[in-house]
Amino acid sequence: MKGVTVWFTGLPCSGKTTLALKLSAELKKRGIQSEDLDGDITRKYLSKGLGFSKEDRDENIRRVGFVCSLLTRHGALVTAAFVSPYRSIRDEIRGMIGDFVEVYVKCSLEKCIERDVKGMYKKAIAGEIKNFTGVSDPFEEPLKPELVIESDRESEEESLQKVLGKLEELGYLKPVGKDIVVPDYLRLDLVKMLAGQNFPDLPTFVIHILSQYVAQNSGPTDLSQSEEDAVREKLKKLGYIS
């Protein structure tokens, strides 16, 4: 599979990390291990010492972008959830990474404040935190993101499906079929058939078993009268039956 960085940008508490983690969990179900990066991790290990001035913020994102570019180049699916408020640095890392899907997690300031369990917005409004995006520092909305999520209007599941759909549409994910319920009797029959078999891979085994199952359970030909008539007509036209 081709690598890609899914970059979630938006105001603090807009739902970026929540959505990135849901995406990561869904990918795991599909057998894809993603690399998940967010501000809490990178500010501890990658950008320790950087502050929240525009320069420091840009430098933080540049370093994260560089890590993303390495991972992406080696085929990883990276989720990155960062406020990343400035358009110019987002565009810069887009160029650096190449396979880059920008997801703008849009949410009203009121809703973000309502969700703010750590009370950061409150502190920012009180002037206790400087350069806080949305309060004392601007958030420059993406002009052409690949996807816009309206996290104050959509359910988390709807947002997740939109992200998955976009990644499938862009060819970074293979679409999956809908789950089908396998009846117990069929499951047990399949398990019995599995005993002692040695196949190179699971899909080959499953197809082989299905084929055997169809052959063993279809019994004698059971054509309807109209099907019989259709076969008879075809054979007569070619002189195969007289």
Add this chain to the structure above:
Amino acid sequence: MLAGAPGRPSLLPGMKEFFSGQAARMTVSIPEISAVSWSSFMTGTQAGDHGIYGFVDLAPGSYQVRFPDFRDLKAEPFFIELGAHGKRSVIINLPATYPARPVPGVLISGFVALELERAVFPARYLPMLRKAGYQIDVDAGKGRDRKAEFLADLHYALKVRQQVADRLWKQEDWDVFMFTVTGTDRLQHFLYDAYTDERHEFHSEFRGFFHEVDKAAVDFLQRAAARPDLEVVALSDHGFGPIRSEIYLNQVLKKNGFFSSEDPGAKGLPGISGRATAFALDPSRLYIHRKGKYPRGVVADADYEKVRRDLRDLFTAYEVGGQRAIRRVYYAEELYAGRQLAAAPDLLLLSEPGCDLKGGMEKDRETGTSHFTGMHRQDNAFLACSRPDLIAASPTIFDVKGLMYRLLAI
């Protein structure tokens, strides 16, 4: 057709050149019809193992005709068996594979498939096939009296099949790729006379269709040749030749006292009388009307061998227009062995070239002609391979699966 009829150039010169003239003449199953021959090809077995003796059969213990299909095949086709070796196959238009079963790869069933929905595995290819205008077969009815339209349909079906094959060739991950052309069979049944008669209205159209088939075949052969990891096998499931006369076996049996109906108005096999000792099913299968096996069966076990011998004598000596018509009469066990032997016909006829055998239950005479001008032949099919050293000295259709497995190092 690779070699051409006696005195005529090859109809498939590109293929002939590709194989450097090393194609071998191959014999096929008896009867020499697609249902039996292709079943033998795909399983590498004869009908005593795979259980397909014809396009029609009788439901056990009755005179009820039934139409065996892929569900009746009792041996494993190579494209399913190969899954156990981790090999994937793309099989396009293979007769006798309807309804399609799950296979490791792709299967598009050929004749006598009815609905495209049940002729394709995996079903995800259905929209693509529908969009491309894929046809399982042409309407053979047009071959009788709407020949120009019939030819146009043959070209169209071939073109679309080729496009689909092209797409699957590139798109699918495969170890075996098989593309079956059935249009040449349809064409020859109705227009074999156009091949041999240069003044025939459709002579150039006949050659033109073969030209298109040759081009399509060479295209795939050259693609394969460009890849060092591929080997190529080409074959036909039977040969072809002109019809001199049709022979209606049930009428021959009737005239010679083997077959009779309950009353003069009785139609078909269900009307068979309790005095009849034998009957025939298309195209060349003879059954002894045994007591205990059929509802009105009359031949006791003690008399079985005598009836069988009498039938062999009758057809061995049978002539049409002063010429011998039957090359050989076989007892079932001379051709078949295996777990399905009990369902085999009691005797099988192999006709001389030009003598087209049919059941002919409804006919009122022993021989005749019809709108068909070409018939299958058992002894002039062909087999070609990019490794001609692996072809047996006198190859049969039962050998082809083994040849493929050798090429696949299995």
